[in-house]
Amino acid sequence: MGNQLFGWSDDKQVVLDPELLDEAAGRLKQQTGGQQLVDQLRNALAPPGAFGQIDGGLGAQTRLVHVLTSLQAELAKVGLDMEDLAARTLAAREMAIQANADTTHAANSGVPHGAR
Amino acid sequence: MADYDFYDAYDIIQSGQPYSLKQVADTWRNFAAACQSAADQLKGTSDMVTSQQGTPYQNFGARATPVANWMSQVANQANTVGTGLANAGAVGSSAQMEAHEQYATVSQKIDKIVGPDDALSVGKVNGMKAAEAEGAAVLNPQIDKWSAAYTSFNPGTVPAAPVTNGGTGSHVSTTTSTSDGTGATGGTTGTTTSTPTQTSQTDTERPIATDQNQQNPPVPPGKEDYPHSSVVGSDGKDFTGWVKDPRTGYLIDPSSGQEYDPTSGRWVDPVTGKPFGDVTQYSSRLEGLSGGTPGSMALGGGGGSVSVDPLFSLGGRPLFGGAVPPSLNPANPAYSQLAQTASNSMAAKAYAANALAMQEAQQGGRPYVPPMQAGVGGAGGSGSRARRGGLAEPESTWTGRTGARARAAAAESESTGQRGYVPGIQAGKGDKDKTKVRENPDWLVEDDVWSSGRHAARGVLGEDR
Numbered sequence: 001m002g003n004q005l006f007g008w009s010d011d012k013q014v015v016l017d018p019e020l021l022d023e024a025a026g027r028l029k030q031q032t033g034g035q036q037l038v039d040q041l042r043n044a045l046a047p048p049g050a051f052g053q054i055d056g057g058l059g060a061q062t063r064l065v066h067v068l069t070s071l072q073a074e075l076a077k078v079g080l081d082m083e084d085l086a087a088r089t090l091a092a093r094e095m096a097i098q099a100n101a102d103t104t105h106a107a108n109s110g111v112p113h114g115a116r
Numbered sequence: 117m118a119d120y121d122f123y124d125a126y127d128i129i130q131s132g133q134p135y136s137l138k139q140v141a142d143t144w145r146n147f148a149a150a151c152q153s154a155a156d157q158l159k160g161t162s163d164m165v166t167s168q169q170g171t172p173y174q175n176f177g178a179r180a181t182p183v184a185n186w187m188s189q190v191a192n193q194a195n196t197v198g199t200g201l202a203n204a205g206a207v208g209s210s211a212q213m214e215a216h217e218q219y220a221t222v223s224q225k226i227d228k229i230v231g232p233d234d235a236l237s238v239g240k241v242n243g244m245k246a247a248e249a250e251g252a253a254v255l256n257p258q259i260d261k262w263s264a265a266y267t268s269f270n271p272g273t274v275p276a277a278p279v280t281n282g283g284t285g286s287h288v289s290t291t292t293s294t295s296d297g298t299g300a301t302g303g304t305t306g307t308t309t310s311t312p313t314q315t316s317q318t319d320t321e322r323p324i325a326t327d328q329n330q331q332n333p334p335v336p337p338g339k340e341d342y343p344h345s346s347v348v349g350s351d352g353k354d355f356t357g358w359v360k361d362p363r364t365g366y367l368i369d370p371s372s373g374q375e376y377d378p379t380s381g382r383w384v385d386p387v388t389g390k391p392f393g394d395v396t397q398y399s400s401r402l403e404g405l406s407g408g409t410p411g412s413m414a415l416g417g418g419g420g421s422v423s424v425d426p427l428f429s430l431g432g433r434p435l436f437g438g439a440v441p442p443s444l445n446p447a448n449p450a451y452s453q454l455a456q457t458a459s460n461s462m463a464a465k466a467y468a469a470n471a472l473a474m475q476e477a478q479q480g481g482r483p484y485v486p487p488m489q490a491g492v493g494g495a496g497g498s499g500s501r502a503r504r505g506g507l508a509e510p511e512s513t514w515t516g517r518t519g520a521r522a523r524a525a526a527a528e529s530e531s532t533g534q535r536g537y538v539p540g541i542q543a544g545k546g547d548k549d550k551t552k553v554r555e556n557p558d559w560l561v562e563d564d565v566w567s568s569g570r571h572a573a574r575g576v577l578g579e580d581r
Contacts, residue, residue, distance in 0.1 A: 005149050005152055005153055005156075006145075006149055007145075007146055007149050008141075008142045008145035008146055008149070008198065009142060009343045010142075010343035010344050011138070011141075011142075011202055011206075011344070016149060016153075018153055018156060018157075021149070021153055022153070022157070025150075041143070041147070044139075044140060044143045045140065045143055045144060045147065046140075047136060047140055049133065050132070050133040050136040050137050050140060051132060051133075051137070051204075051266065052128070052129075052130075052131035052132025052133065052208075053128050053131040053132075054128060054129070054131070054132055054208075054259060054262045054263050054266060055118065055259065055263040055266070056262075056263040056264075056266030056267045057132065057263075057266050059266065059267070060204070060266040060267075060269045063269065063270065063271055064197070064201075064269075064271060067193075067197060067271040067272070067273070067274060070273065070274040071190065071274045073274075074190075074274050074275075074276065074277040075190075075277070077277040078183050078186070078277045078278070080154070080183075080187075084154065085147070085150045085151065085154060086150075087150075088149070088150030088153050088154065089143065089146045089147045089149070089150040090146075091150075092146040092149040092150055092153075093142065093143065093146045096142075096146065097341050097343055098341075100341070100343070101341045101351075104351050105351055
């Protein structure tokens, strides 16, 4: 049994079912081109301009880009499937968003797992 | 220590995109989940394979296990990156909210200094500079805080990937197969990811995988739900369209500036900024407000003026749930001054709430329509006339700054009431989201999933169109 998986949405942690995450990632790969997912993931992990002109922002962005570049290089060394990682990332995000929305709805309506 | 003048400080604070930073933070954290998931799968496969006897199996385990462990390290690091970015985003959101509120406050002060005749004198100019200096004294520390958050953002270095004993060409896939590129051992595993097309009964009972996910194309995240959005969605019931103050967590009514503390279930005194009165016994603390239509007032994202009598009502709708904030007790000898303070404070908060909501919408957040733009300048009486909307000369007359001039032009353009009136309660209504005019075309919606680098449309934040 592996470690507990957590998805994130809105600064909230959501426990993910590994099997469901695998299934969702597989669906995403089928529905969306794998390379497209990879490109989107790369852009999303280090977007340009988000840090603004605040002092220290440029340095922070540089560090972020550096860690992403290093990460990509190391991932390439072991030959990990980036398409799969991208699909899993998006799937985790979708599941976390859905779980958060359902939780909020249930809390507000008093109806657990109720249809929204 | 930052030492910018007021408008420079404002511009610098607005140059960041904290909403995008929060989205990026989530992406890194979810990337961490992806890495951990892949690591677990690889480790599981490795354990299964190495449980069999035979050199090829053992060789595979010797390669796969270190990679799985390394992936776990990467996941931890990705979480660290996400945490740092989330912190920077939170600090940035607070800074921007403060900047918007200060902008409105300084405008109010300058309006009061200039007076109704719009005539300037040396004394008035000095007074305006003093007001701006007061605003700068608030904003510069905000820049320092944000800068400190950036400085503390230290993602570290990526641990080196393990060198496999299979030599060159080792390939590890977490979904299809793991094979030795050199062919020396020929170890191959079958950890194939299944992609079912039908929903099992078990799946439907789980909260995070729904029929919708299984049978229909997945709804891109961000299309119906907007993580990190400060604007309350349809789940907020009567608070739908209100804006969460990132500094306090209070909900701000963008049409009046009244505040509600959802944690304690109490309204917030506009003078003291503290919750007051009995706990409002709403079933969810997000229900029970009567609806209503904002009355005559001037409120605009660019112009920013609201006229509200905090003691009475807004368009017939009682403020603060009909209760009178303690600081606004009419028996108080300082009532008139406090009422003016409350009115100004509420106007500034309403302006800030609108500005923040529109800013987030431009960065892929919940679509937002300001409560109204009609009637700017015609709702005097509470002393919160918008500086730029009500003055004959734009602020650039005093500051000579291009950005300020542009903002003034944008504000003046908006103050003409060209936009239609839309009650604040409509903003962000879940059922109406689908029919609402979006800032982005539909083909861009999917990019909202990852979007962080898109720039705001020109003119929305007051710059040159």
